[in-house]
Amino acid sequence: MAAMPQTPHKDDLPETWSFLEAGIDNVMMKLEEGVDMKHVSDSNALIQNEATGSHLNVLKLTSVFFTYAVHNFCTSQKAVTSSQGLQAHRGAHLLGEELYKLLGEYLSRHLAVVYKESQSHAEEALLAFYIREWSRYTTAAKYINHLFSYLNRHWVKREIDEGKKNVYDVYTLHLVKWKEDFFEHVHEKVMDAVLNLIEKQRNGETIEQSQIKSIVDSFVSLGLDENDSKKPTLEVYRTYFQTPFIAATKQYYENESRQFVAENSVVEYMKKAEARLAEEKDRVGLYLHPDVTKLLTETCLDVLVTAHSNLLRDEFQILLDNERQEDLARMYRLLSRIKEGLDPLRATFENHVRRAGLAAVEKVASEGDNFEPKLYVDALLQVHTRYQNLVDEAFNGESEFVRSLDNACREFVNRNRICKTTTTRSPELLAKYTDGLLKKGSKAAEESELEEMLTQIMTVFKYIEDKDVFQKFYSKMLAKRLVHVSSVSDDAETSMISKLKEACGFEYTNKLQRMFQDIQLSKDLNSNYKDHQEKTYDDDERKKMTCERFQQFYFGKHNGRKLTWLWQLCKGEVKANYIKNAKLPYTFQVSTYQMGILLLFNETDTMGYSDIQKATALGPEVLDPNLSILLKAKVLLASPEGAKPDPSTTFSLNYNFKNKKIKVNLNIQIKSEQKQESDDTHKTIEEDRKLLLQVRAKPPLPDPLHASLCIVLFFTNAHQSAIVRVMKSRKKMKHVQLVQEVIQIVKSRFPPKIPDIKKNIEALMEKDYIERLDGDEIAYIA
Known part of the structure; x- marks a missing residue:
């Protein structure tokens, strides 16, 4: 059992401090002699523990008399004088200040000894010494902070509340002294050792990572807010650890990347860069503070990617040419992480896809003019599918690469060798290919396979600019399929029309849908005629004069209509x-x-x-x-x-x-008939475009004596004139504005030419729909 220490006289400062200093020495000495750190990490738990061994019993006894001595001294007669109020308050201040000052001087002397010992250590040995001393010191600081708890609660608190600077609770005072009297002298050597350790790890050596973690934690703990000592900051960590760490990282990777690029291929460098970026990300989780993450990532990207971005971009075309999808994906991942890293790649990709599309069409065109529409459409689809997969897999489906793909496809679908004579060739061929699929005898026997092919058709369709051309050819071919009962199925026809409706709206497919109604009317008409024949003629008579008899029957039911035999x-x-x-x-x-x-x-x-x-x-x-x-x-x-x-x-x-x-x-079908039919269809398209641009705001009613079904459908389903529609709503507007608005309205059907729009504006002026005012302004005539 240890001897009971004698407490000093409460009015004697030297005696009191001598007693307190002995107690502090005892704490420091016993911790250095091997007291289990887990028992002293919480000073309150230490005091309450009765069975931790002789060292702790001594510390427990010391703590009781230590806190008693501090309390007695701070409440002695020197503090409580006969004078009341301010004088008594001031006396207590003086006594607390003396103790606080003496404690600070003691800590400075102790840390001077620690610093002297540190000078005999270097590199990893210095790190081990620093970590060991830091652990002992901060553990003792927690205990001593408890011993001076009365001083903390009264004198320190009062000083801080009154705005006194450079006054902290006793534990924080320990940290301040560590920083001023030890850390300031050794931080450079400590950081050199840390950076050397990290460099060894980067070079593939195994290191003691916990050492770096402990150093980082100590640097973080030394950050104090001047206005609130209990509020930690990262100022010390950022200044003394993060800054030199980032500088060393930059230097290391500048040297490594420069040498690696000189000795290896671009693809191998990308693999190396990707691996290094992953390593640095892991390093943060292993022993760095999360605060460094953003700066470390930016530094590594700047050195490893941005500095070599031109080299990577120069390799992009080679990777595209050789379809190196995995390496393209790796390049995308790297360059996507730097500002504007992908912009040149998107432009290169767009040009590459456009060239691939033109080359595919060139191959089809080289077989002559008698190629099948399927061959042409398949060539377009193969290019799109190949590069759509590349965008999805290598470029993560990124919207800007999708835009580049769309731009390239739109170019080679509408402007290629086959479309050289007329830009409407693609929609015509696509319509013919669709017709082949939807006819009986199509090779797509399975319904699911046919549905997939129709979906692929819509892929090409979305790139076609002259959508009105497709509509016109498709409607004629649909009419033939319905008349000849040659459709593969009604479901397939309905599915295709639904897809067109989804892409272009109700107006685009209205006429197509009405064809099915017309077929039902035709069936009813034929059925009625058959009944009429059976009632009117015998078997021999029915075989003669069929056309004339049908005309008589038809005109008897529909007065004023025109019947045309096709x-x-x-x-x-x-x-x-x-x-x-x-x-x-x-x-x-x-x-x-x-x-x-x-x-x-x-x-x-x-x-x-x-x-x-x-x-x-x-x-x-x-x-x-x-x-x-x-x-x-x-x-x-x-x-x-x-x-x-x-x-x-x-x-x-x-x-x-x-x-x-x-x-x-x-x-x-005879080729001459096909050509004549195609020429007639194109003429009809041109006329429709004029009407779409011009005067269908109030279309004249067709002559009932000469109206065919086509004419009736035409006027029933027609768009209101684009020009008249704009002028009707605006009343007055500048010529240039009118042209631009008409383009916006019409471009979903076909790409209008500005000279055509101007020509139609003039035509509408001649017909008194609109008039020209001063200042190049146009007005609507009601």
């Missing part, structure tokens, strides 16, 4: 009973014109060109191509052999006709 769209089947050695008679699927030619051979086996022409009343532009088809199929034979249809040619039935199929399709 012979080129009619078709039928004929049985060939004349062919020798045929197990079953062949059935020929033919157009009306072909049927007319073949039926002539019921009366004779051989006919001259002039006789056929006279009997059918067909002009050479129709007769010649149809005869050519029959010759090519070897249904007819020409004399002289190999002759083409002309007035000197004679035609005869081929009794030895052979074909692998029993049902033979001869109803093939």
Whole structure:
């Protein structure tokens, strides 16, 4: 059992301090002799523990008499004089100040000894010494702070409340003294040792990371707010640790990256840079303070990426050419982290995709003019799919790269070798390809496969500028499919129209949807006519004068309408009973014109060109191509052999006709008919565009005596004139503004040309829809 210490006389300062100094020495000495730190980390817990060993018992006894001595001295007669009020208050101040001053001097002497000992250590040994002394010192500071708790609660608190500077609670005083009397002398050597340790780790060596963590924590603990000593700041950490650490990091990676780039490929450098960035991110979590994260990341990016960004960008085209998706993704990740790092890449990517698209179209065009629309559309889709996948996988689907892809696709879809003669070629070919998919016999047998193909069609469709051209061709082809009942399915037709409606709105597909209603009306009309025939004519009579009888029936139900026969769209089947050695008679699927030619051979086996022409009343532009088809199929034979249809040619039935199929399709659209139909469609488009730009604000009603279904639909579904619509709402506006607004309205249907808009403005002025005022201003005429 330790001897009970004797407390000093409460009025004797030297005696009191001598007693207190001995107690402080005892705390410092016992901690240095090996008191378990966990027992003294909380001074209150230490005092309450009865079974921690002889060292702690001594400390416990010391604490009791120590705090008693501090209390007695601060409340002695010297402090409480006969005078009341201010004098008594001042006396207590003087006594507390003496103790506080003596404690500070003691700590300075102690730290001088610690500093002297530190001079014999260097590098990692210095770090170990610093950490050990810091731990002992701060643990003792907590205990001593408890011993001087009365001083803290009264004198220190009063001084701080009165605004006294450089006065702290006893624990904080320990930190201040550590910083002033020890830290200021050793921080440079300590940081040199820390930075050397970090460099070793960066070079691949294993280090004691906990040492750096302890140093960081001590630097953080030394940060004090001048206005509030209990509020920590990061000033010391940032000044003495973070600043030299960032400078060393920058220097290290400047040297490493410069040497690595000189000795390795760009791809290998990107791998190295990415690995280093990940290492530095992990380093923060291992032993650095989170406050350094942003500055460390910016420094590493500046040195590793920004400084070598031109080198990386120069490699981008090479990686694109070789489809190095993984390396492109790595470049994207690196350059996306620096300001404007990706801008040059987006421009390069856009040009690359555009060139790839043009090259794909060039390959299709090199096969000649007779390529299938599928070949063209597939070429466009393959380029888009390839680079859409690249954007998604390598560039993380980033919106600006998507924009670059869209810009490139829009260019090569609308302006390529095949579109060189006319920019409307792409929508026409796309419409034909769609028609092929939606016809019976499409190779996309599965419904899901067909739906996927229709979705791909919409991918190309969104890039087409002349959407009105697609609409016009599509509507004509849809009409044929409906008339010939050749659609693969109603669901597929509805799905495609729904996709177009979603892309362009109700107005765009209104006419297409009404076609289905027209087909139902046609079915009802045919059914009514069939009933009428059965009631009116016998079997033999029904086979004669069919056209005339239908006209009579139709005009009897619809007074004032015009009925137009579209012979080129009619078709039928004929049985060939004349062919020798045929197990079953062949059935020929033919157009009306072909049927007319073949039926002539019921009366004779051989006919001259002039006789056929006279009997059918067909002009050479129709007769010649149809005869050519029959010759090519070897249904007819020409004399002289190999002759083409002309007035000197004679035609005869081929009794030895052979074909692998029993049902033979001869109803093939003639190229001249296709070209004529395409030319007519384009003329209609041009007229529609004029009307769209011009005067459909109040369209004139069609003459009821001459109105065809097409005309009625045209006026029913037409847009209001773009120019008139704008002027009607604005009343007055400048010419330039009018042109710009019209472009905005019309561009969703087709890219308008400014000269065309100006021409139509002039046309509307001539028709008194609008008038020109002074100052290049235009006004609407009500």
